Amino acid sequence: MKPRDNRGMVSFAVLIFAMVALLILMANFKLANAVSLTTDGFDTFNSQTVEKNGLAQVVKESILALRETAITPSTGTVQSEIQNRISSLSFPSGVSVTLTNSPSAVPAHVFFPAAEPATETIPYFSTTRGLAGMGTLLSSFAVQGPVTDLGRLSFAFSRVDSANPAEAQTYTVNADLISVPLTNLDLVAYGLPTTGAVPSAAPALPAGTLGQGVSELVVTSNNPANDPSAYPDLYAGSSSETLPYQYRNQASFSWNAYEYVWSAAYQHALISAAQAESDPGNTAPSTGNPTPATGAAFDFSAAQNPTIAGLTVSGNSITIDCSAVQSQIVAVIDAEGVGTVNLLGSGAAGAPFVLLIRNTAGSLGLTQVNFTGNNARPILFYLENSAASFAGRPQISGALLLDRTSTVSGGVDWSGHLSCYAPASPLAGWNFTLSDSPAVKEALAALAPRVLLVSTSATR
Amino acid sequence: MNGRAPPNAGFSIVEGLGYLVVAGLLMGGLTYAMGALFGGQAQPTVTYGGSVYSLAPSFSDFQNAINLHASLTQSIDTADHVLLVGGVRSHPLSDPNGPSPALDVSFADTSLAAAPGSDPFRAYSSWDQLQLNGAQLGPYLTSNPDPADFSLLTLSGQERITSITQQRRHVAAINGQSVVLYEVTYQAVDWSGTLPALVANPQTGTTPTAQYRIYYQASEDTWGQPPGATHYWYRTDTTWNRDQEGPARLIFADPYVLAGSDPLAKISSLSRFVYFLPVLR
Numbered sequence: 001m002k003p004r005d006n007r008g009m010v011s012f013a014v015l016i017f018a019m020v021a022l023l024i025l026m027a028n029f030k031l032a033n034a035v036s037l038t039t040d041g042f043d044t045f046n047s048q049t050v051e052k053n054g055l056a057q058v059v060k061e062s063i064l065a066l067r068e069t070a071i072t073p074s075t076g077t078v079q080s081e082i083q084n085r086i087s088s089l090s091f092p093s094g095v096s097v098t099l100t101n102s103p104s105a106v107p108a109h110v111f112f113p114a115a116e117p118a119t120e121t122i123p124y125f126s127t128t129r130g131l132a133g134m135g136t137l138l139s140s141f142a143v144q145g146p147v148t149d150l151g152r153l154s155f156a157f158s159r160v161d162s163a164n165p166a167e168a169q170t171y172t173v174n175a176d177l178i179s180v181p182l183t184n185l186d187l188v189a190y191g192l193p194t195t196g197a198v199p200s201a202a203p204a205l206p207a208g209t210l211g212q213g214v215s216e217l218v219v220t221s222n223n224p225a226n227d228p229s230a231y232p233d234l235y236a237g238s239s240s241e242t243l244p245y246q247y248r249n250q251a252s253f254s255w256n257a258y259e260y261v262w263s264a265a266y267q268h269a270l271i272s273a274a275q276a277e278s279d280p281g282n283t284a285p286s287t288g289n290p291t292p293a294t295g296a297a298f299d300f301s302a303a304q305n306p307t308i309a310g311l312t313v314s315g316n317s318i319t320i321d322c323s324a325v326q327s328q329i330v331a332v333i334d335a336e337g338v339g340t341v342n343l344l345g346s347g348a349a350g351a352p353f354v355l356l357i358r359n360t361a362g363s364l365g366l367t368q369v370n371f372t373g374n375n376a377r378p379i380l381f382y383l384e385n386s387a388a389s390f391a392g393r394p395q396i397s398g399a400l401l402l403d404r405t406s407t408v409s410g411g412v413d414w415s416g417h418l419s420c421y422a423p424a425s426p427l428a429g430w431n432f433t434l435s436d437s438p439a440v441k442e443a444l445a446a447l448a449p450r451v452l453l454v455s456t457s458a459t460r
Numbered sequence: 461m462n463g464r465a466p467p468n469a470g471f472s473i474v475e476g477l478g479y480l481v482v483a484g485l486l487m488g489g490l491t492y493a494m495g496a497l498f499g500g501q502a503q504p505t506v507t508y509g510g511s512v513y514s515l516a517p518s519f520s521d522f523q524n525a526i527n528l529h530a531s532l533t534q535s536i537d538t539a540d541h542v543l544l545v546g547g548v549r550s551h552p553l554s555d556p557n558g559p560s561p562a563l564d565v566s567f568a569d570t571s572l573a574a575a576p577g578s579d580p581f582r583a584y585s586s587w588d589q590l591q592l593n594g595a596q597l598g599p600y601l602t603s604n605p606d607p608a609d610f611s612l613l614t615l616s617g618q619e620r621i622t623s624i625t626q627q628r629r630h631v632a633a634i635n636g637q638s639v640v641l642y643e644v645t646y647q648a649v650d651w652s653g654t655l656p657a658l659v660a661n662p663q664t665g666t667t668p669t670a671q672y673r674i675y676y677q678a679s680e681d682t683w684g685q686p687p688g689a690t691h692y693w694y695r696t697d698t699t700w701n702r703d704q705e706g707p708a709r710l711i712f713a714d715p716y717v718l719a720g721s722d723p724l725a726k727i728s729s730l731s732r733f734v735y736f737l738p739v740l741r
Contacts, residue, residue, distance in 0.1 A: 012479060019487055031519060035716055039732060042526050049533060124576075124617040132617035135741040136541040139617075140580035189700075202700045215581065216700050229697035231552055234706045244694070244706065246740060457538070 044167065047092075051159070052171045052458035055097065057245070058085040059155050059173045060456040067109040067177075067452050070256040071194060071263050078106050082155070094163040097171075101156035109150065109179060109452045112354070113273035113329065116446040117179060119146035134176050134455035137249050141453055144215055145184035145441035150177035150452075169460050176455045181448035182257055182419070183380065183399045186210075186436050189218040189422035190258040196404055196423065198255060200226035203425030211435035218422055219243070219250045249453050257451045258419070262384070262403050266449065270356050270382070271297055274331035281309030281326065296327035300339040320355070322346040322377055328447070329354040337365025337385065345375030345394060352378040352443040359385035366405070371396065371412065378416070378443035393431075397440050399448065402426065416440035506634045506641075506675055513641045513673040514715070521672040521715035528646045528670035529712070529733050532612075535623040535648065539614035541740045543572075544586045544708050545597070546610035547689025551587040551703075553696060559688070561601040563611035565626050568667075570649050570656035572596065575619035583618065585705035586691065586739060606630075608642070610689035610710065612737075616651065623648045623669075627687065627712055631678065638678035642687065642713035646670040674715045685730050687711045710735040 062081035065074040074081060082099050091097060111117055122142060123130045129152065131139040152174055159169040182188070187210065191198030202218045210216065220227045222235050222243060234244070243251065260266055277296035283306070285292060293306035300316060310324030316338050320330070323346035330353065332341055337359055359367040366387040371394055379398040383406045390396075390410035399417035402408070404424055411431035418434055420426055504515040514521050536542065546562030549555075572593045575583075582588040590597060602609065608629035614622045623646060630641040647668040648659035659669045692706040714731035 008475065008479065012483070015483060016486060035519065035522065038522065038526055042530070042732070045530060046533065049537060053537070125620070130617075132540060132620070133538065134540070136580060136583045137740050139540065140583065143580055202697060202702075205699050213579070215579070218700050218702075222694055227695065229695040229700075229702065231693045231695060233549075233552075233692040234694065246694075246704075246706070246738065 048159075048167075048169060048460060051091075051097075052169075052173075052460050054089065055086075055157055055171055056173050056456035056458040058082055058089075059175050060454045061085060063106055063153070063175055063177065063454050064252070064452065066106050068252060068256060069109070069260050069449065069451050070252075071259045071265070078102060092161075095159065095161045095167075097157050097159050099155065100158045100170075101154075103153045103155075106153065107150045107177065109177075109450070111179070111181075111450040112447045113269055117148040117450070119148055119181075119442075119445045121146060122149055122178070129176075133457065134178075135457075137246065138176075138178060138453050138455040141180050141184070141249060141253065141451075142178050145181065145438065146445045147181070147184070148179040148450075150179055152176050171458055171460050173456055173458045178453045178455070179450045180253070180453055181441070181445045181450050182253070182261070182401075183417040183444045183448040184441050185217050185253070186214040186417055187216040187434055188254050188258075188417075188419040189216075189425055189427070190254045190419055191219065191422055192259055192262070192404065193255050194259050195262075196421065199422035201228065203420075203422050204428035206428065209427070209433055211433060213436040214434055215436070217250060217254050219247055219254050220422075252453065253451050257449065258421075261382075261401065261449050267356070267358055267382075267384070270329060270354065271331045271333065271358065274327070274329045274356065277327040277329060279306065279308050279327045281307050281311070283307050296329060297331040297333065299333040299335070301333070301335050316340060317342065319344065322355075322375055322379060323348060323350065325353055325355075327353065329356065331356040331358065332367075334359040334367040335361060337361030337367060340368040340370070341386075342370045342372065343375075345371070345373035345396060346377035347374060348376055349397075350377045352380070352447055354380045354382070354447050356382045357384060357386050358382070361385060362405075366407065371410075378440050380444050380447050390432075397437060399440065399444055408432075416444070506639060508630060508632055508634065508641050508675075511643065511673055513643070513675040516674040516676055517716045517718060518674055519716065521674050524670060524672040525644070525712075525715050525733065528644060528672060531648060531670055532623065532625055532646055535614040535625075536735075536737065538616075539622060539741060540617060541583050541615055542586075542737065543589045543613040543615060544610060544689055544691065544710075544737075544739065545590060545601075545613070546605060547691055547708070547710075548607065549691040549693070550590075551585075551691075551696070552693045554587070559605045559607040559609065561603065561605045562609040562626065562628075563597060563600045563624075564602055565628060565643075565645065567597075567600045567611065567624060567626075568647065568658060569596065570621050570658075572615070572619045572621065575615075578618065579701075580618065581701060582703070584740060585693075585703040586708075587705070588703045608686065608688040608713075612689075612710065620651055620656070621649055622651065629687065629713075639675045640678050640681040641673065641675040643673045644671065644712055672713075672715055674713060676718075680718065683729055685711055685734070687713045687731065705739045707736045707738045710737055 065081050124132050155173045157171040161167040199220045222230045224230045274297040275295040279296040282294045283292040293304050296308050298305050309326040310321045312319045317340040319342040321344045369386045369388045371390045374394050375396040381400045384403040386406045388408045390412040393411035395413045397415045402420045404421035408426045408430050413433045415435045415437040505512050546560050548558035550560040574593045606629040612625040616622050625646045628643045645668040650657045650659050658667050690709045694704040694706050696703050712733035
């Protein structure tokens, strides 16, 4: 047995050692705890950044569900669209997010023939509101030509965390709505995701076809097996392909909008507008013909057609002198695929107009459309199921929208807009050049179909 | 042994009180000494290129890093697009491997001169942006870049630079030791006035706006995910003018993470400050 004094000294040494160890442990704990708390705070900051940006995307998609240029817009309210999307999101346990303030309605996105929107050029930087801050994915489209600013909508969301009341937040999402004419982009090789197909790869384009400053757009597969220009870096090949959200605006512009443009709804609206024209060439009522046909729609199958300024008829062939057209829209309907349309260009610039050639004959036959002579008048040509032919390599200003079955031949120097169905592109075998024309974009902006682009940004 | 219980071997009351008094005095002294030790403990540092680097892990630099990345996150969040210079795979055809040169740390321009009025679809990749602004940025490109080096510019509109973030990795021998040094700086640009202004650090009143610098022993600088930048690509298509870059992966040095000092560790060291950053918003 050790003496009592020695036993006391050992106990005391153990006590001191324990105290020192405890102090060191406490110091380390405090340091580790400080790092942990700081890290947690930073993680919370980051997760709420992701959360608010997710809500911004919810607002964008909700607005597009109502107003996108597409064939099946929603008939709900923006509030119900937002709520539907929020309810499908997963938040951390105890966290709920609710829409607390929103505009009563989203502005209608109307364009020709329902309306002729005024256009403007939105500056990049402004003391009030400019393109800067709306994101390059939107502004890259908005700077291509005149656009219409439909304003900014503001939405507020309340975030509640039942487990941590201090983490309550109010998120504000601002949505900027910009209406962009389809003709602002010079060349679009479009896809039809519902009624046709989307392009797997970009169509061939002969070298030297495009002039300086021409903007072109095609949205294709990200699968390198489909499109050799794609890389496997971010492609998930194990499931059906979903394009990254980066392509949302481009898909709106080059897929969904063209579904609408070539839909019966829009084509009929254009024809109705032509039929409602007060064309100066119309025959005046007379005793012999008290109710002559009116308007500016010519139907190859109709027993009686109106007389239309600039349009002459010879059997199943009509000639349109573009310099003499006076209506804002002229429609030519060829339901049997038997007609021929000869287009004489206008040497002088004049008021823009729309020329719709609608052929619903399908495989029965294409409408032959012969372009002759230069044309300086801005014209928006819709060619459906047509065989366009260019004689003498004319120089033509305007916009040419070819549907999925239309073909082209001959040489042309086109100035303005051109769009074609990418999966059956006529571009490879066509002897043409395309140049950018701000004047054509400006002239046709009021008559062109449009795409609604939405930029959302969220703050907390 | 006579069968009686052994005498009590503990302290007497007097001894116990005495020890408690002495223990109290010693504890007070120790607490004071430990407080002085921790309060005045100097983090090991080295000086390189005129800047002071702390040995990782460094709590004070960790705090600086949090401040820097909170500011950077907000700059990214409000940017229209970003321009990432440096890293690997800057272009899948023209520069597939890297490491690509970054911008020199002296770069402090506040706008990109060639960008206004340019084809906005060229902002869909940092590579195109770098080519477009080559006359301005070319002289700043570094030679012999380290794989961890990169420069990140956040942009408002086509041309206004709202922040410049730089990461540099240096390998050096200091005081006979081979060390690896990481330097991260963030410079915000304020466009609210009539002229752009570089934002100073609110604590020091000097530029850059935020920064941290740390170093490791060279033998410890092994990582599961090494600091640096990697570009990812959706496609390159000269015919249809589609140089489309995907989100880039940025890994910044983390002042409170030990690097690969234990090669047998089952979990690799990983920075807290990792971004999967879309080039476009």
